[in-house]
Amino acid sequence: MNTRHLRLALGLVSTLGVLCACRGDVKKDQLSGPIGPGAGGPVPPVGAVENAEIHRPDGTLIGGFSYDGGFFALLTPDPAQTGILAGADPGTGVLQIPITHISGRPDTPCRFSAAVLARDGGFEIGDAGFRKNDQGQQLYQVNLQRPGAYAILFCAKLRDNAGSQFGIFADSPDKVSWLQAYAVINSIHAE
């Protein structure tokens, strides 16, 4: 093997790097476009809704959302900070929407939460991606499921780098996309 061959060997390493550079790419999101109205369950009332403000931990108003007070009950005194909306369910299960603070880009906390739910809760992660609600607010959505439990996580950056995560948790694939739950998500707006 002479020097020319050695040069070829060096070139081979670089070329292999090019040819085999086929991994490590970011996986593409599967979801896009409007969130949509949801489907099934009790129909949300028009106009007769409760309005809630979303604040940063330091008290600054960053956004808000609305919900049907006749369907959802407040499990914590301040759902807009870190709380849970629990939907009245005439059936056997409960529809819950826990709300938490997030900071930074919205896909980071939503994907992190989904991965933790998969790791610790046995959930299987489904489709994910950036979508928009009826207010034009961009949200990152991740779908999850396991036997007897279904979840959809929505994360929104509302002001500067602060925002909220809304999770819809239900015991059936139908309930998790009920009109009432989607009405809450579609009402999220930045201040």
Added chain:
Amino acid sequence: MRFGRLRACRIHALRARTVAPRAPRSVRGARRWSLGAVLTLALCLLPVAAQADIVPERRRDYEDRLPNEYLIIPAVASLPGFGVFVGVLASGSNLFNTGMNFGAGLAESISGSDIHLQVAALQEVPIWMRVLTFDYQYGDIKLGNYQAYVPGRDSPNFTYPVTQEFLFQMVRPTLRLWERRITVSYSLSFANGFNVDLNGNEIASRSHGAGANLALDFTDDVVNPVRGMRFEYQTSLTPPSSSFFGTDSDNSSALLAAGRRRLNSETYTLTGYVPVTERFDLVGDAEYFQALGDAGNAIVRGGSLPLRGYPANRWTDRYGVFGAVEARYTIPLHRPLEIPVLAHGIIEGLQLATFYEQGQVSPDKDGKLFTDMHSDYGLGVRIILQAIVVRFDIAVSDEGPQTALTVNQPF
């Protein structure tokens, strides 16, 4: 080169953990035991190795290596976990016959990972002859869309993006004795960047890291050993809050380290080299890591499995084991390599390798650590210069293939 741990934006989301409570343990006692075990092992191994003649003679004196040997590789390559890069990888040895080495990398990602790296390292700057030296590393790192995995044995194959930007510096004084067979070093690092606080404000964050390393090298060569064994012990240490690099920011422990300063990580590595024929040799590598300290029920990182078939930091937990077998076939060349601007030196050989690796992580130190092992296998090509090894590996696991183009043997 290793850089500071990548830190995710702080997340206030659903963090319910279902890790079973662990039995209480004496953390201090465990730490004393491990440090004592390492020192005892080191003290016992040295005379035993010398008396039993299990320390092979060096094939060559590393200090006599060719001055100013260097290699610059412009390449498009992918690093596991980091995506596809276009950039330059440079390595130089024995600069101006001073014994100093140089390494650098410039990389711009061309995939969706959006990562920019500018790293440089000056190694073995002499303090006292070539026995006591120090290394200096510098990195300007911007992560626009780094894809991270949650830690834990049951971590799903689902990433979350990390945005981060920081400058990284490290100094490492190192003591080398007995033909480099005994190496002791202390490293002090400093990361200066920003993060996002609870209110979404971008805030400056500065933090130190520290560690120590003990290596016993009973092999026949520093760069490309084919006979003997090597033992290495690494531990993290409690870093100072202030140094000549700077001072930790007030939020660094609360926001970034999240109480991890109470934890110490340790890694034990044992590598054996067995020549089968003149050109063909086998290498076995075993690694064990652990995090010591109380972290409640949180899943903590004691280390990361170096499985080449998975992205970087794919498998992390409090405890981890790793084993690898690699067969290497070396075609001897011993020819000068002169490529204007790109390379100067002596190519000693072209090496082909095939390997199989296994590893597992666990929150507990029990038999579970050796069940449901992750594994990969792959091929590698190495260009062995007198003091530099350029390595290209491709490995396949159950999560697909990964490639790596880098400098130095994996072990």
